[in-house]
Amino acid sequence: MPGLDTCLRALLGANFPELPLDTAAAAAxxxxxxxxxxxxxxxxxxxxFAQGAPAAALYGVIDGELALRFGAVDGAVSTIELAARHRLFGLAAFAGGMPSSYEAVAHRASQVLVxxxxxxxLLMDGLPGFGRALMREFAQRHDGALRLLQASRLQSASERLSLALTHLRDHAGRAEAPAPDGSVLLRTTQAELAALAGLSRQTVNEWLQRMAAQGRLQPVYGGIRLLT
Structure with missing residues (x-):
């Protein structure tokens, strides 16, 4: 099992490849x-952590997967995101000193860096470029969330789902390296797409079937393969 130093470096390297982690300042x-x-x-x-609980730390997934979700007063639960390996989360409430607006629950056996x-x-003050990289990452996530909210109110189901896929590919780090044929595996689920797009799972399933018939994507185990 990787040690703490290896896990921290892997988490930072995956999210911020531009950071110079091999310098003396970074090591310190x-x-x-x-x-x-x-x-x-x-x-x-x-x-x-529970919804409404004080945010005590910044978190990163080292292994496994966590469901980030919020509950309504009627007991309904909506999944915002399935945070996979090397996903950072919890910054907004942690940095702002606010209660968390959602809960984080292990979707399967997981290991998290706290x-x-x-x-x-210490990282903000001592690791060159960390603060700027972190703010840029979460600004992009905020912009993506606003676009999804706009889509859920103003756009068609197809437009919402296309935007949700773009958000997961470009902002959530779910896309794997392109295959030799140019296709890209995007790790997500119908439930997550439904939650992001504000649609029912039935609508998502029907849309995926149409896109597959058009040769634009292929549902596979563990995600969706985007075809060229």
Whole structure:
């Protein structure tokens, strides 16, 4: 099992490939932050943090998958995202000192890197470029969320789903490297697409079947293959 230092470097490298992690300054910042980080294992169905709870850390998925979801007063639960390997989450509430607007529950057996406040501040202050890279990443996510909200109110089901796929491919890091034939595997589920687009799973399923018939994509185990 990779050590804490390896996990932190892998998480930062996957999200911010432009950061110079091999410099002396980076090594010093990472070394100072490590005592304030820890790895947490979660069994399927275990809650990492609850909706409305104080945000105590910044989180990154090292292995497994977490459902980020919120509940309504009537008991209905909507999944915002399935956070997969190397996905960072929890910044908005953590940095803003606000209660979390959603809960994080292990979708399957998972391991999460927990970056405590002191570790976060050491990285912000000591790791060159980290603050700018982090703000840019979450600004892009915020823009993507606003576009999805706009789509859910003003656009057709097809437009909403196309935008949801674009959001997952470009902003959520779900796209794998292109295959030799140019196709790209996008790891997502019908439930996640339905939640992002504000549509029923039946509508999503029908749309996927139409797009598959047109040769634009291919539903596969664990995701959707986008065809050229």
């Amino acid at each position: 910042a990472l070394g100072a932050a490590l005592p304030h980080c820890r790895l947490k294992r979660l069994s399927p169905g275990a809650t990492l 970056i405590g406040r002191a570790g976060y501040e």
